[in-house]
Amino acid sequence: AQSVAQPEDQVNVAEGNPLTVKCTxxxxxxxxxxxxxxxxxxxLQFLLKYITGDNLVKGSYGFEAEFNKSQTSFHLxxxxxxxxxxxxxFCAVRGLRAAGNKLTFGGGTRVLVKP
Amino acid sequence: DVKVTQSSRYLVKRTGEKVFLECVQDMDHENMFWYRQDPGLGLRLIYFSYDVKMKEKGDIPEGYSVSREKKERFSLILESASTNQTSMYLCASSPSWRSYEQYFGPGTRLTVT
Structure with missing residues (x-):
């Protein structure tokens, strides 16, 4: 079975500061x-994906994510x-043998950026 | 651009009614999916289809059925709507290649009273 955890329900950050959204x-x-x-x-709009190769993936709107196999994490x-x-x-995972390209999603993290 | 459309943005139905949610994609994708989205629970897969007339149960199929008579169209059916089926329903499609992301429709917010 495949699963995803997003440990934070909400992340608050000031505009201009770095933003991190966690996913394991x-x-x-x-x-x-x-x-x-x-x-x-x-x-839902697609931001980025990791399939193979470089652990740092760059996506839309200036977002990036780092794949860490040892920690089984993919933080945005x-x-x-x-x-x-x-x-x-939302973070999502699919195993190589998932039937029909089935994705499993995390519970979601709400991001609030304050001016 | 891939376009996934859903027949209604908002829908209000009464308990016991039969409800049809329609989804159409225009990119000749093999795979189509129905999810429901609830606060704190993320997206949960109801059913998916990897070919015309083929369907597979997802994680929460109880109370739902689906139909895929044409490649571009995937319908979700609530045989007898109940209040606990009040939710946001999202349709998605993807090509058969595993590396491809899923493309989502705008969603239908269904309220069952």
């Missing part, structure tokens, strides 16, 4: 890892947060 996962074998963002009353980061980054963030 459990899966058999090598993982495919994803981050999505959801703005109010919208569907942004060097300088914007007020417009305030949204709900």
């Amino acid at each position: 996962y459990s899966v058999s074998g090598n993982p495919y890892l994803f981050w999505y963002v959801q703005y109010p009353n919208r569907g 980061k942004k060097p300088s947060a914007l007020v417009s980054d305030s949204a709900l963030y």
Whole structure:
């Protein structure tokens, strides 16, 4: 079975400060890892993914994430947060043998960036 | 750009009604998914389909069924709606390649009274 944990329900950060959203996962074998963002009353938008290769992955809107196999983590980061980054963030994992490309999502982390 | 559309943004139904939620994608994707989203629980997979007329149960299929008669369309059916099915429902699609992300529709917020 595959699972994802996002230990923080909410993260508060001042505009201009670094933003980190934590994610740990459990899966058999090598993982495919994803981050999505959801703005109010919208569907999920894809931010970035780790499939293989470089552990530091760069994505949309200045976000990046670091894959750490030993800690089974895939934390999302942004060097300088914007007020417009305030949204709900989801981490997701898929194992190589997941049927139908099935994803398992974490519970989500709400990010609030204050001016 | 990939486009996934859902038939309604907001829906209000009464307990016991049969409810149909429709999802259409325009990118010829093989895989389609139905999730429900509840606060603190994230997204939970209800059903998915990897081909026309094929379906697989997800993590919470009870009380739901699905239909996929055409590749671009995936319907979620609540046979007899109950108040505990009040939720946000999200449809997604993806190509068959494992490395691809899923593309999501805007969601349908269903309220069952």
